């Protein structure tokens with residue numbers, strides 16, 4: 001028996017706080033509408049994807065009691081890379097001083113769960129990797145049209161990261177995982193090079209509830225679990241009404257959800273590690289607890305995993 005263990009976690013948020021009142025002042029919207037329809041009260045704007053990723057990655061490595069040079073696999077989940085070439089993970093790798101391999105992964109807002117599953121599989125394959133740094137970082141403010149009330153109020157910038165270490169005597173990290181995509185749904189959420197995000201909000205909402213509930217229900221069934229066995233539910237932070245629908249349909253007690261959406265908005269790849277870190281820092285996790293991760297995003301992608309916390 002061998003497996004990987006989450007040994008560190010960390011986050012980064014830009015300093016600039018943007019409240020709903022700031023949108024109310026210049027768009028045809030209200031704080032009341034935004035809070036009621038999305039659950040978002042404020043978000044952060046600023047930084048670059050690489051700078052946020054470096055800050056979150058450094059914090060996670062320190063928390064794990066490691067040096068960056070101990071990391072031999074770096075996966076950066078992002079949909080807003082600094083440059084077209086090279087991958088932003090190259091910048092992050094150099095600035096942190098990591099060893100070994102690094103690459104970017106883009107599965108939109110489901111990317112962080114895709115990256116966790118990939119890192120765990122690569123450590124488990126015993127192909128030369130011992131310690132992975134899995135970062136989710138995005139600067140969606142760069143690709144959001146700040147004049148479009150339908151999208152401007154939803155997104156924010158940030159980063160979150162975890163360290164995974166392989167141990168010969170650990171139980172498997174993942175009890176079950178599910179990664180998927182329906183490419184026919186591309187037209188409901190996309191961004192052209194040099195353009196802004198285009199979204200059919202209502203359609204994304206409807207499809208997101210369906211695909212995430214199906215995917216999360218599948219991993220629970222594969223792991224032979226029911227929702228009440230989940231100690232912490234870490235959903236993609238896009239809309240509190242989507243999260244509430246998932247909790248209800250999966251039979252997970254609402255107080256088990258990790259939520260940062262009210263303070264961060266939708267930070268894409270960063271949302272799941274931001275919520276996980278917030279819960280871990282608040283002492284909400286104990287060794288052996290089962291965590292359900294579930295994300296969805298443009299593509300339309302989805303990803304769920306049941307993960308064991310600690311050893």
Ligand SMILES: CC(C)(COP(=O)(O)OP(=O)(O)OC[C@H]1O[C@@H](n2cnc3c(N)ncnc32)[C@H](O)[C@@H]1OP(=O)(O)O)[C@@H](O)C(=O)NCCC(=O)NCCS
Nearest residue numbers: 029030033037109149150153201202204205238239296297
């Ligand atoms: C975008 C979203 C919050 C809109 O909420 P909704 O309840 O579905 O609202 P609708 O789309 O039905 O729009 C209702 C009205 O509110 C308006 N509206 C949209 N944004 C608004 C805003 N910021 N303030 C006030 N009104 C707004 C719409 O224009 C529409 O007006 P109309 O009826 O005159 O056309 C919601 O659909 C959503 O969260 N979708 C998923 C988005 C998502 O998760 N994206 C990221 C995927 S990773």
